[in-house]
Amino acid sequence: MSTATETARPSAAPVVRDVRPDARRPRPRVGKILLGALGIVLSLVWAFPVYWMLLSAVTPDARLRASTPSFLPTHFTLSNFGSVLTGSGFGGALRMSLMITGVTIVVVLAFAFLAALAISRWRFRGRTGFVLAVLFIQMLPAEGLFIAQYKMLSTVGESAPVLGLNSVLGISILYAAMLVPFTIWMLRGFVAGVPAELEEAAMVDGLSRTKAFLRITFPLLAPGLVASGVYAFLQAWNEFTTALVILPAEDHQTLPIWLRSFLSASANRGIDWGEVMAASTLIAVPVIVFFLFVQGRMTSGLVSGAVKG
Amino acid sequence: MTAATPAPAIAIRRRRTPATPYLLLIPAVLVLLVGLGYPVYWQVVTSLQEYGMMQQFGAPPTFAGLDNYARIFSDERLWTVVGRSVLFCLVNAFLTVAIGLGLALLMKAVHAAVRVTMQVVLLLAWATPLVAAVTVFRWLFDYRAGVVNWLLVQMGFEQYQGYAWLAQPLTFFLVATVVIVWMSVPFVAMSLYAGLTQVSEEVLEAARLDGARPAQILRHILLPLVRPVLAIVLLLQIIWDLRVFAQIRLLQDAGAPISETNLLGNFIYELGIGSQDFSGAAAVSIFVLLLTVLLAAPYVRSLMKEDAA
Numbered sequence: 237m238s239t240a241t242e243t244a245r246p247s248a249a250p251v252v253r254d255v256r257p258d259a260r261r262p263r264p265r266v267g268k269i270l271l272g273a274l275g276i277v278l279s280l281v282w283a284f285p286v287y288w289m290l291l292s293a294v295t296p297d298a299r300l301r302a303s304t305p306s307f308l309p310t311h312f313t314l315s316n317f318g319s320v321l322t323g324s325g326f327g328g329a330l331r332m333s334l335m336i337t338g339v340t341i342v343v344v345l346a347f348a349f350l351a352a353l354a355i356s357r358w359r360f361r362g363r364t365g366f367v368l369a370v371l372f373i374q375m376l377p378a379e380g381l382f383i384a385q386y387k388m389l390s391t392v393g394e395s396a397p398v399l400g401l402n403s404v405l406g407i408s409i410l411y412a413a414m415l416v417p418f419t420i421w422m423l424r425g426f427v428a429g430v431p432a433e434l435e436e437a438a439m440v441d442g443l444s445r446t447k448a449f450l451r452i453t454f455p456l457l458a459p460g461l462v463a464s465g466v467y468a469f470l471q472a473w474n475e476f477t478t479a480l481v482i483l484p485a486e487d488h489q490t491l492p493i494w495l496r497s498f499l500s501a502s503a504n505r506g507i508d509w510g511e512v513m514a515a516s517t518l519i520a521v522p523v524i525v526f527f528l529f530v531q532g533r534m535t536s537g538l539v540s541g542a543v544k545g
Numbered sequence: 546m547t548a549a550t551p552a553p554a555i556a557i558r559r560r561r562t563p564a565t566p567y568l569l570l571i572p573a574v575l576v577l578l579v580g581l582g583y584p585v586y587w588q589v590v591t592s593l594q595e596y597g598m599m600q601q602f603g604a605p606p607t608f609a610g611l612d613n614y615a616r617i618f619s620d621e622r623l624w625t626v627v628g629r630s631v632l633f634c635l636v637n638a639f640l641t642v643a644i645g646l647g648l649a650l651l652m653k654a655v656h657a658a659v660r661v662t663m664q665v666v667l668l669l670a671w672a673t674p675l676v677a678a679v680t681v682f683r684w685l686f687d688y689r690a691g692v693v694n695w696l697l698v699q700m701g702f703e704q705y706q707g708y709a710w711l712a713q714p715l716t717f718f719l720v721a722t723v724v725i726v727w728m729s730v731p732f733v734a735m736s737l738y739a740g741l742t743q744v745s746e747e748v749l750e751a752a753r754l755d756g757a758r759p760a761q762i763l764r765h766i767l768l769p770l771v772r773p774v775l776a777i778v779l780l781l782q783i784i785w786d787l788r789v790f791a792q793i794r795l796l797q798d799a800g801a802p803i804s805e806t807n808l809l810g811n812f813i814y815e816l817g818i819g820s821q822d823f824s825g826a827a828a829v830s831i832f833v834l835l836l837t838v839l840l841a842a843p844y845v846r847s848l849m850k851e852d853a854a
Contacts, residue, residue: 275659279666286669289681347572354569375841377788379810380833383817383826384584413580474674476791492676509684516677527672
């Protein structure tokens with residue numbers, strides 16, 4: 237970061253400097269410019285798929301089928317979005333995704349918050365075992381569990397359809413189980429960051445334990461809860477593997493599963509890539525917005541152990 | 546184990562009600578038992594049972610010992626899939642970490658404006674939901690109007706006119722690798738860049754004054770200092786690249802030969818949901834879960850260190 241003074245020069249600086257006869261170290265400068273160019277090229281390569289998705293979404297299908305693709309929005313149209321939004325399925329899938337994500341977030345936050353409180357404010361017998369289990373469980377892949385979860389929900393669904401396959405509650409419980417461990421871990425850090433002494437001081441001043449917690453500790457934990465909530469939103473909103481198995485009925489699909497069906501249906505009549513990209517854009521944009529909001533906390537949560545260790 | 550070892554040298558906070566932490570854990574433990582505990586238990590039991598057509602129609606399952614494991618693990622198809630999965634996973638993980646490290650070093654070397662551009666672009670790729678990302682790459686590699694084929698033909702490779710990348714196993718996995726590397730590199734690059742910024746500028750300046758060349762600084766200062774982060778990131782990548790069911794399934798929709806492109810998760814799906822061989826699928830699932838726990842052990846250990854700190 238201390239190179240900032242050097243790197244903050246206006247871009248004309250290298251030219252001026254090369255003219256000087258006593259430019260002792262021209263090589264690092266040239267090297268830096270070349271590296272900068274490489275960085276820009278790589279950025280363009282990495283950004284291209286997202287750009288191509290957005291561009292194709294606003295280009296009519298006839299133009300997309302042309303032998304020479306256009307790299308700028310020269311035939312701008314919103315008709316692709318129109319046909320996706322008015323077509324079958326999107327509304328229902330959106331509702332399904334919203335309900336499942338909503339239930340999951342509430343359950344995950346409430347349950348994980350209580351558990352995070354327990355492991356960061358108390359040392360009790362079995363605590364290490366619990367933390368160990370939580371850390372291992374968060375690594376388990378959905379692929380290693382979905383057959384059993386499918387059988388479990390189909391059996392339960394025979395007597396209680398609200399908890400069976402294709403039900404909001406059924407898959408929300410599975411999502412909650414998948415997300416609670418990491419959320420406990422994430423919130424643990426936030427809870428540990430609020431010193432218990434603050435709460436104790438409030439109690440000395442005459443507040444009850446509950447009031448001290450609600451008035452002092454809870455507001456300080458709000459950023460942590462928001463970050464964890466957004467994380468749970470992203471995971472539940474994007475989840476594909478479990479949803480594919482647990483929600484087989486076509487009218488109970490979440491958005492990711494719906495996008496796959498939409499593409500398959502489009503494939504039967506020669507894929508309309510404009511519409512498919514418009515559908516992808518509709519799914520991706522809210523996620524990208526939320527992601528940018530939460531990412532800083534996520535990176536530090538995942539590798540902080542390694543950075544410190 | 547946890548009962549025998551005394552609590553580490555941490556100030557033990559005495560609270561009035563020692564039952565409170567256990568009460569706080571109840572909801573989280575319950576949801577974990579229902580969503581993950583029971584499915585794992587079911588898988589263990591089912592993998593030890595005969596669960597054929599008779600049982601589908603209500604006959605009680607019979608105990609079969611390790612017959613299912615013997616049957617599945619003597620099946621050549623399984624070992625082909627395991628070999629393919631491990632190879633795919635290792636290639637992707639090392640490629641992702643190598644490119645991520647390159648980008649992290651590049652970000653450290655370039656002008657601040659270039660660095661910010663790279664970070665924004667990486668975040669964009671990171672934030673793109675999996676289903677949307679795979680769908681975009683299907684469009685990029687579309688055999689008729691895909692921009693990749695167009696570009697290759699423009700560059701003089703006429704044989705790529707109408708080339709169907711996803712129809713053959715080898716090029717199928719090439720495209721899968723491109724998608725997964727594109728999606729995974731941002732996390733690696735950002736984590737490693739965060740690790741690199743921890744290296745103090747004084748150390749680097751001292752090395753430069755002592756006449757160290759950039760390659761020497763990289764080898765003797767930067768790499769040793771980010772080794773802990775590098776190890777964790779590589780480990781996470783290996784674990785994550787074993788669970789690529791969704792990417793493979795979505796790419797297979799484009800008409801790939803299913804049995805020649807299945808990886809472990811897809812094999813389980815096919816065995817359980819496709820052929821209704823639940824005991825076989827349960828046996829493979831147990832194998833996948835054990836493999837994950839084994840691989841995750843070093844990561845969990847580093848996180849436990851953070852918990853004790």
